[in-house]
Amino acid sequence: MQTSRVCQIRLGYPDMMELVAPAGNLPSLKAAVDNGATAVYFGFRDATNARHFAGLNFSPAKMAQGIEYAHRRGVKVFLALNTYPQPEGWERWQSAVDRAAELNVDAMITADIGMLDYAARRHPDLNLHLSVQGSATNYEALRFYQEHFGIRRAVVPRVLSLSQVEHLVEHSPVEVEVFGFGSLCVMVEGRCILSSYATGQSPNTFGACSPASHVEWRETSAGLETRLGGVLIERYGKDENAGYPTLCKGRFQVGDHTFHAIEEPTSLNTLELLPQLKQAGVVAIKIEGRQRSPVYVAQVIKVWRAALDACERDPENYSPDEAWMSELGKVSEGTQTTLGAYSRPWQ
Amino acid sequence: MKLSVGPVLYYWPKDRLLEFYDVLMDSPVDIVYIGETICSKRTLMRTEDWLELGERLTxxxxxxxxxxxxxxxxxxxxxxLRRLCADERFLVEANDLGAVQLLKGRPFVAGHSVNIYNSGTLRVLSEQGMKRWVFPLELSSQTLEDMQRTRPDGVETELFVYGRMPLAYSARCFTARAHNLPKDDCQYRCIDYPDGLTLSTQDDNRFLAINGIQTQSARTINLLGELDRIQALGVDILRISPQSNRMDQVIGVFNRCLEGSLDLEEGSGRLASLMPVGPCDGYWHGSAGMDYVA
Incomplete structure (x- = not known):
């Protein structure tokens, strides 16, 4: 552990962990910048990124404004181009990479090997981050991406335990960024096609999981039902709050039991692990939620800024403030949070 | 076209697994993929056992x-993984880029989880020694056609044509979760479900199958009826993914259709009766994977 920290300082990495905030639109970007993000990430208004939702993302003009707003305040900007193009879409994705290189962004976040190869050869000055959609969970995979495309950083899937993160960082040739808060993907990102199994569209191909265009809400005698691609995901009783039918978060029957067989509607929250993540040498904490409102971004980033500052000041005596936890709980999916793969039952 | 049998994705008792391979030895299958691809806690077969089995199959x-x-x-x-990658007796199927990295300089097969979605990726990996790739499950025949057009010389294409489809992987074990057990005390419950544990919706639609950390389709993909088009697209190998019952019959149907001694429609009908739940083929036709178009 000590070695990796010394190594980072020697290489000139900032010693303070970055707070990487979601920006689904310009107001969210401003909210993130104004509340203490060190970097923001966003995408074009099309299927080239993994939050391809109606009304979300940036037109070229808004993108230029956003970049200027962030850079003036010393905040970095990362552009997500993290879906997997097929031959039919290759030229559109390729031109998105070219556009990204012309913009003054600090990094492009990408998953597909063909795209990384194109970007590295055509735009050698473009700083590349491996997207979480690249499914890299071990340092040999990170070495592959570093050796072939010169990636500088990797965002790792939400399936690693703390000791696995420590081990990964120790042997990684690149910086490691982890998810800190937001909707929890329980599957290895980039290798989950549950969404396209039910709808024909997945994060890899279309940039969206459980797309809204395939969602139905039906009031029935058995209660309110939510369906995805016609498949019953959830049935709500009278006193239950209905949530969005993300495929893996419904109640299903296995044997004689009906329960959240894959995952509950819940958000990841690693606030209590900050000192350990810092000690492990993680360089950045990513907040999920480009599809959420500017108010959400402001609230969440504010809490995380305060927590990161407290952790930097005195990591040994750090513990998450109750007010922070309750603030985050309120904006969480199903108003509950989990440590996900960092928690014991997963190991 | 050659026939292959993919790795057994489930945890079967050792004697049952070896029996399965004994039967395969006399079957008209050309290529056999072996090894544990899902969970490293499944150790009834140790690395030495797999290597020894490989020798026998060879x-x-x-x-x-x-x-x-x-x-x-x-x-x-x-x-x-390092041990398997260092053993030059056998070709290795990489199912993660970590394996690709370790196989540097050696020929290898890239499994469907490597995500080869376009010609650029196909080219980069072929330059690394990839001699065969498995087409990603969620892509359509149109995409396959586009990719076959620019496929580098010397690279074989393998297509997953039969079996419950792998749809997702997690660090969490869903079989243990279904039994209310933590993963570190899973009691190897997955051994009780030789074709995975079926997960149904609340209105009794058999939707998915749980196999430890893997989630599969409850329905079985079957592209037998598409054999002519598959052949026209220049696919080299058809992969059949193992199921616990009547695999000899599944292989037999594919083999006879390939030889031309069995009609495709009749063959598909026979396969439908051998599946745990029923057929699907939506991905191939560019729609939802669970759909059955043919």
Whole structure:
């Protein structure tokens, strides 16, 4: 552990962990910048990124404004181009990479090997981050991406335990960024096609999981039902709050039991692990939620800024403030949070 | 076109597994993928056992490919992977880029979880020594056609044509979760479900199958009816994914259709009666994977 920290300082990495905030639109970007993000990430208004939702993302003009707003305040900007193009879409994705290189962004976040190869050869000055959609969970995979495309950083899937993160960082040739808060993907990102199994569209191909265009809400005698691609995901009783039918978060029957067989509607929250993540040498904490409102971004980033500052000041005596936890709980999916793969039952 | 049998994705008792391979030795299958690809805790077959099985299958005239873990997290898993990648007796199927990295300079097969979605990726990996790739499950025949057009020389294309489809992987074990057990005390419950544990919606639609950390389709993909188009697209190998019952019959149907001694429609009908739940083929036709178009 000590070695990796010394190594980072020697290489000139900032010693303070970055707070990487979601920006689904310009107001969210401003909210993130104004509340203490060190970097923001966003995408074009099309299927080239993994939050391809109606009304979300940036037109070229808004993108230029956003970049200027962030850079003036010393905040970095990362552009997500993290879906997997097929031959039919290759030229559109390729031109998105070219556009990204012309913009003054600090990094492009990408998953597909063909795209990384194109970007590295055509735009050698473009700083590349491996997207979480690249499914890299071990340092040999990170070495592959570093050796072939010169990636500088990797965002790792939400399936690693703390000791696995420590081990990964120790042997990684690149910086490691982890998810800190937001909707929890329980599957290895980039290798989950549950969404396209039910709808024909997945994060890899279309940039969206459980797309809204395939969602139905039906009031029935058995209660309110939510369906995805016609498949019953959830049935709500009278006193239950209905949530969005993300495929893996419904109640299903296995044997004689009906329960959240894959995952509950819940958000990841690693606030209590900050000192350990810092000690492990993680360089950045990513907040999920480009599809959420500017108010959400402001609230969440504010809490995380305060927590990161407290952790930097005195990591040994750090513990998450109750007010922070309750603030985050309120904006969480199903108003509950989990440590996900960092928690014991997963190991 | 050749026929292959993919790795057994489930945890079967050792004697049952070896029996399965004994039967395969006399079957009209050309290529056999072996090895544990889902969970490193499944150790009834140790690395030595897989290697020994590989020798026996080779002696029976089969081309043997060692398949590897899809989700690599722990150093113990990397160690086992290194050993398989260093053993030059067998071709290795990489199911993660970590394996691709370790196989540097050696020919290898890229499994469907490697995500080869376009010609650029196909080219980069072929430059690294990839001699065969498995077409990603969620892509359509149109995409396959586009990719076959620019496929580098010397690279074979393999298509997953039969079996419950792998749809997702997690660090969480869903079989243990269904039994209310933590993963570190899973009691190897997955051994009780030789074709996975079926997960149904609340209105009794058999939707998915749980196989440890893997989630599969409850329905079985069957592209037998598409054989002519598959052949026209220049696919080299058809992969059949193992199920616990009547695999000899499944292989037999494919083989007879390939030989031309069985009509495709009749063959598909026979296969439908051999599946745990029923057929699907939506991905191939560019729609939802669970759909059955043919």
């Amino acid at each position: 002696a029976a005239g089969k081309e043997v490919v060692m398949s590897t873990l899809v989700l690599l997290e722990a150093e113990s898993e990397m160690k086992r």
